[in-house]
Amino acid sequence: EAQVTQNPRYLITVTGKKLTVTCSQNMNHEYMSWYRQDPGLGLRQIYYSMNVEVTDKGDVPEGYKVSRKEKRNFPLILESPSPNQTSLYFCASHPGQGERWRAYEQYFGPGTRLTVT
């Protein structure tokens, strides 16, 4: 089954304790992204990657790191989490090639609810 997986689904942590949210896709997609969803703001892009070892900042990258060492994996790292990073996080991927609109359709993971106290 074609899918994007994220772990963990729920996480409660304390300020300053480093954490990693994993993301993996099995569709051989070139592009992967991380978004955060906050009430009244919709989804905002944190970081994205166009291929292995190629990453770039999105709209809200402060306080986050990413890496893309393998095509299928794109972990999100919070080295020193703060309460303002409490949010719902989504990983997404899309092909980047193929029939026009299909190249741009985002496939989303199930989301990770993060609470930082």
Place this chain on the structure above:
Amino acid sequence: AQTVTQSQPEMSVQEAETVTLSCTYDTSENNYYLFWYKQPPSRQMILVIRQEAYKQQNATENRFSVNFQKAAKSFSLKISDSQLGDTAMYFCAFMKHGGNNDMRFGAGTRLTVKP
């Protein structure tokens, strides 16, 4: 930068009736894609319908259709014969062709279908 605006934070509709969700966007691009995503209480993001800007014909998917007005930069979603399972948050999204992988989302409209 592109922006997407959904001016209706919440809407409700009676079961079996029709409802229209509004979306406007701002861009200087000519070639782009528009999407509506549904987010039920499970939080999963589900693609409902998409529109390619170069196509004049409005997209339809079963009970879901769009009214795409390129000059007005408007992309509304019409849900016909509303069902209880349509209760969800709906997000309008924009992505430019050949862009840097940056999908822009509106703030969302929470739709409640009442029995």
